[in-house]
Amino acid sequence: MGKKTTHKFKAEVSQLLDILVHSLYTNKEIFLRELISNASDALEKARFKSQAEGAEDELAPEIRITCDADAKTLTVTDTGIGMTRDELMSNIGTIAHSGTAELAKLAEEGKESLDSLIGRFGVGFYSVYMVSDKVEVTTRSMAEGAKALTWTSDGRTDYKLQELDEDRPHGTEIKVHLKDDEASQFTNTAHIKQVVKKHSNFINFPIFVGDERVNTIQALWREPKFQIKPEQYAEFYKFLTFDPDDPFETLHTSVDAPVQFNALMFIPKRGDDPFGLGRENRGLDLYVRRVLIEKQNKDLLPEYLGFIKGVVDTEDLPLNISRETLQDNLLMRKISSTLVKQVLDHLAKMTKDDADRYAEFWRAHGELFKAGYMDFLNKDKFAGLVRFNSSALDDDTGLTSLADYISRAKEDQKEIYYAYGPSRQALGLSPHLEVFRRKHLEVLYLFEPIDEFVMDALREYEGYALVSAEHADMDKLDKFEDVEKAERPEALSDEQKTELDHLLKRIKDVLGDAVTEVKASTRLSESPVCLANPDGNVTSSMDKIMRVMSKDTSIPKKVLEINPDHPLIRNMLTILEKDENDPFIEQAARQLYESALLLEGYLTDPHALVGRVQDLLTKSSGWYVAAEK
CATH class of the missing domain: 1.20.120.790 (Heat shock protein 90, C-terminal domain)
Structure with a gap:
């Protein structure tokens, strides 16, 4: 065994550790996400080093998590690049970014949760002290001639470094000695698997809990589209949503500009109840480099596209960016505008390629989609996608677009007329529509209150004014001849x-x-x-x-x-x-x-x-x- 030396933490580290240990946070499981993310980074570096040197690594890249209930320990081991003595002191002995005083202030005010603070200040490793009173880090670097080292600390004021004589494979082992009140939770393998699947399921390397690999579903959004079969998309969709049916549509995209991200989105066959629980069950899962940052992020897509399920993964956001910062982040807004454009373009293509299929989509999701009348940036695209029933159709299940209406309009007609009513039958008897029936002028039938807001927001389409039938200008209607001649009495004397x-x-x-x-x-x-x-x-x-x-x-x-x-x-x-x-x-x-x-x-x-x-x-x-x- 080599000599054991003791080193004091820098002042800001001690302050940080004191905040972590003495503050009450509910989401303590994120320490495991941080350790797995660090292990994944180490494996990526090892792979890059091997490729750069043209040498094949004998060790299989993997992350292993083991638990010992009797010893009250949890151990995370990787076969990554490992650390030298200087790297160990630099990575764990100091904080990468200043700002601990601000962190202390925020924590005391209770404005942010710990899992959001950690990423902002580059202190992911230290989150382990929420559940631990002692941590041992044993590591050996891939660097030639590197010795194995052990770093040990109780997370208070100092840490001990010791050089080991033993010959170990490269990589890092982190043994977490759990506090008594955390031991039962974090030595339960079923719970550990659940945490891994929740936060780290799509890490690019195998993660084993005991002898069982946990992350068996691959991050399909990272794979080339031409290599993926429909059944793989279906499997991933069912894993993501628990929907027994295959997805109705799949949108797989990779974007390099204005911001780099991958997205895999699905349109389900059936819609959630937009006025019930389904309104909250929306949003895309946001990942940064395969690590889950937020489940069902509500800012990536507007509410009217809330039927879309899926994931977005970007390299450009900092890991564990706080939710408050997410909402104001310029990159997030760019991702959002790009996603909205892609979804609307996909739907527009569906209208041209297969009108019947689009009608099927509309019946499932049209009620929610109509809330897009508030999306003024995409007003024209929305107007081309919205559908209504009409007096020109045979039943109340038929659908027509504004463009279809225009194609049937009479010569010199520059208005699209509409009327609201509880049913097709009621509108068929409406006194306000008698003149339209007489002249065979088409009227769009609105059955839902939101339809009124849609028309009020659109106002016009392709140069045609949207006009309520009851407000129709009779002078404009008079120029169209009566097709149905009603029996009229003699004119009044x-x-x-x-x-x-x-x-x-x-x-x-x-x-x-x-x-x-x-x-x-x-x-x-x-x-x-x-x-x-x-x-x-x-x-x-x-x-x-x-x-x-x-x-x-x-x-x-x-x-x-x-x-x-x-x-x-x-x-x-x-x-x-x-x-x-x-x-x-x-x-x-x-x-x-x-x-x-x-x-x-x-x-x-x-x-x-x-x-x-x-x-x-x-x-x-x-x-x-x-x-x-």
């Missing part, structure tokens, strides 16, 4: 026109402040009345959404539009001519208004309406019986 003005005023008097105005409509052909927003900007459906958000339960005041050609309105005109105070006028006015409210979804108390219907049915049945005699 001048006397009847005067009487119509009288009727509109009478209905306004009956309804009072419940409506802002009563006027003749040019859009209606089948219904007697409809309600329209007075400002002409906010749609009825958007108004409803805003009222729900502000918890406003009042009934909005709208314009009541009357169809002068409807038989009921013509009958009311006849009745008014005979007796303007006939109670039927008031009864019909209230009934028409409340029926319109009911169609719009605003009628909260239907009792008056039901009573009126029953009274009218009773009277009309009596007239019907008398007429049949």
